Amino acid sequence: MxxxxxxxxxxxxxxxxxxxxxxxxxxxxxxxxxxxxxxxxxxxxxxxxxxxxxxxxxxxxxxxxxxxxxxxxxxxxxxxxxxxxxxxxxxxxxxxxxxxxxxxxxxxxxxxxxxxxxxxxxxxxxxxxxxxxxxxxxxxxxxxxxxxxxxxxxxxSANCALSQVYFGIDKTGVRFGDTVVVQGAGGLGLNACAVAKEYGATVICIDGITSRLEKAKQFGADHVIHMGEYDTMEKRAKAVKELTGSKGADVCMELTGVPAALNEGVNLLRYGGKYISIGNISPGQMASFDPGLMTRKSLTIYSYMRYEPWYLNKALHFISNTISKYPFDEMxxxxxxxxxxxxxxxxxxxxxxxxxxxxxxx
Structure with missing residues (x-):
């Protein structure tokens, strides 16, 4: 054959x-x-x-x-x-x-x-x-x-998108009660919304496409920020602060593959916050970055390439256990x-x- x-x-x-x-x-x-x-x-x-x-x-x-x-x-x-x-x-x-x-x-x-x-x-x-x-x-x-x-x-979808964000969220130590900002409502972002929600976090998702944000709500996002309505980094940072009692997010996840998202993420976090970078995987694509703000805020930045392979098994069972809560089959x-x-x-x-x-x- x-x-x-x-x-x-x-x-x-x-x-x-x-x-x-x-x-x-x-x-x-x-x-x-x-x-x-x-x-x-x-x-x-x-x-x-x-x-x-x-x-x-x-x-x-x-x-x-x-x-x-x-x-x-x-x-x-x-x-x-x-x-x-x-x-x-x-x-x-x-x-x-x-x-x-x-x-x-x-x-x-x-x-x-x-x-x-x-x-x-x-x-x-x-x-x-x-x-x-x-x-x-x-x-x-x-x-x-x-x-x-x-x-x-x-x-x-389990062997890449879900396993990857599950690994990142778990290794970074997202905790019950954290506020997690998810940058991007593609495959990575939607799965991240669901995993963060199951960890007990309040989830805020940012994207520029209405249909994606509607889907993010179905995957556990408590709040969404449309980049068409909040059309500058400053406006989006202000919106996040308003949703977090003026402190900023505990954790922010870059899942867009857009280099400029990194600098924006630094602006969305609280003092002592954590930043997870997963989406940007192509070396040589540059963006402006404010290292002084990072230091002043005492941020911790985590970047994750691939995942420990047994997280695929965790991901499959995550879907199995939450299949009635999130529309994985509609992603x-x-x-x-x-x-x-x-x-x-x-x-x-x-x-x-x-x-x-x-x-x-x-």
Missing amino acids: KGKVAVMSEPGKLSFAEYRLPEPGPGAILVKVVRTNVCGSELHIWLGHHPTKKSGVLGHEMVGEIAVLGEGVTTDYAGNPVKVGDRVAAAYFITCRKCAPCQQGQMNLCENAYTHWVKDPEEAPHFHGSFGTHYYLPPDQYFYKVPENVPDSAAA LDAEFDLEEVDIALDKSSTREITRASIIANR
Whole structure:
């Protein structure tokens, strides 16, 4: 049997290639892709902003069915028994456990994380990304069984957006009673609203698109600030102060990918506040910044790249436990066939749609 993958030859140019389905080696599995999403990371690559990834098989945010189990694979990475046909979600990176960051317990910073990601499809086993009919998961790529009550549309978002903000919020130490400002109501922002709300925070979400802010309310935002109405940083900072008894936010999360958001976030925080930067991942994009204000306020800035892979399991169970509270299955607002990947990428990059999903095997 053969399968198909979407291949970016250079930023903005896409084609498709077919290959015979590989037989997974020991410790590996072959997954049939059910649904895969366009994530902000894909957009950075598609637009040519990624520092190293300029070509290869795209896609990483997905849910799929186990097609073939390699020798020795009997459970997922949480010890749950698995069989052919089970739905799984996988972290999009590996943890080698041998490099310097891994040896320091910082597995989210593994130096070999992208060994198998966005590679040339001519290199076996060919199916290096989730923008295809199948996805090959080598050993050391954590995967987890999807809880039965979690629909495909929700599970597909767990392995990047939700796991990432869950990791950031947990590691930063968001506490009950905190006020958390979420900059951006895209995939990261919506998930962050829900997680922060479940941690007991009061959530304020800032965005410039009305439909996104309406969705943020459904995901737990107590207050929203529209950048069209509050059209300067000063106005938005004043609005946050009014909502926090003049003190400012305890925590602010940059989830936009817009460099200027960092300086604005500093202005939204209280003295002694915490800033979480996750959205800006493309080096070389500069913005003005007020370091004196940061110091005067004694702020702590946290930046997070990837997540500890077991947070994917936490994310799947977060969805399972809160599925009746938040419309995870409605987060995706546009569906495309596999052959329409380029259209999905273009419409996502212009913000014509919030979250694009690709049905790989109709």
